[in-house]
Amino acid sequence: MPPAPQALEISDLASRIAARRRVGEVQVVGLTGSVAVGKTTLARSLVQSLSADATVASVSTDGFLLPNAVLLERGLGHRKGFPETFDSEALSALIRGARLGPVTAPGYSHVTYEIDPALAVTVDRPDILLLEGLGFAPDAAGVTPARDLDLLVYIDAEEADIEAWFVERFMGFWRAAENDPASFYAQFRTMDEDQTVAFARTVWTRINLANLRDHIVQVRDLADIVLCKTRDHGLTLVRDSVSTRA
Secondary structure (H helix, E strand, O other), X not given: OOOOOEEOOHHHHHHHHHOOOOOOXXXXXXXXXXXXXXXHHHHHHHHHHHOOOOOEEEEEHHHHEOOHHHHHHOOOOOOOOOHHHXXXXXXXXXXHHOOXXXXXXXOEEOOXXXXXXXXXXXXXXXXXXXXXXXXXXXXXXXXXXXXXXXXXXXXXXXXXXXXXXXXXXXXHHHHHHHHOOXXXXXXXXXXXXXXXXXXXXXXXXXXHHHHHHHOHHHHHHHOOEEEEEOOOOOXXXXXXXXXXXX
16 A cells, blocks of 8 residues: 655755755756646745755746747647647757756746747756756657656646636736736636636636646656645645655
8 A cells, every 4th residue: 555645845845856966967857747736836936945055947848838820830729738739859958958058948928828038048057957847748659858857746636626726827817917918818808707717617628637637647657756736735745756665
């Protein structure tokens, strides 16, 4: 019988990551899970915790999504976030290149819903590079950039909780778009709040939940560390491959 999940503090997770470091080498850590599960927030907390003893950089994999024009040309406009909508070769190249010298990762704006050159990030051999986001699910041939990582962390949660977080985030962007015509969410301002909530739930079910069940969850079996996030945003440790082997 597997051990029961145990409560996990950010500092404990940071210690588990740091314990796998090799002096003089860049440790590239993937942090993934469903859309809206809290990957970016956790990455920020880890940067703060790990920075006490190491140089740490954080990069979002969203920058490796194909541009909207390419997605539309390929009929993938409503599948953004699915494996085929990422430039997986470029993501793998960044992972490998980060160990050798300065690399620049493209940036992505969640407000405009598009690649934004102004948000590109250059990292120069940090002790730890956190890559947070999607893009690690195996493609149709079973190939995944996760194979190039030193460590992969997967955040799990109940589907109902993730849906609630997704709708909350969507509504935040929708409200902010009231005075921002450049926002991707401005197009939804013709709907009232109840209609927008219903629309957000439809987007969740048809796109993000389908992606989670069909693709993203496959990464959980590849992960070295699996966490579970509770409705109140607490974390529990489900699996640590090193602890299990020990």
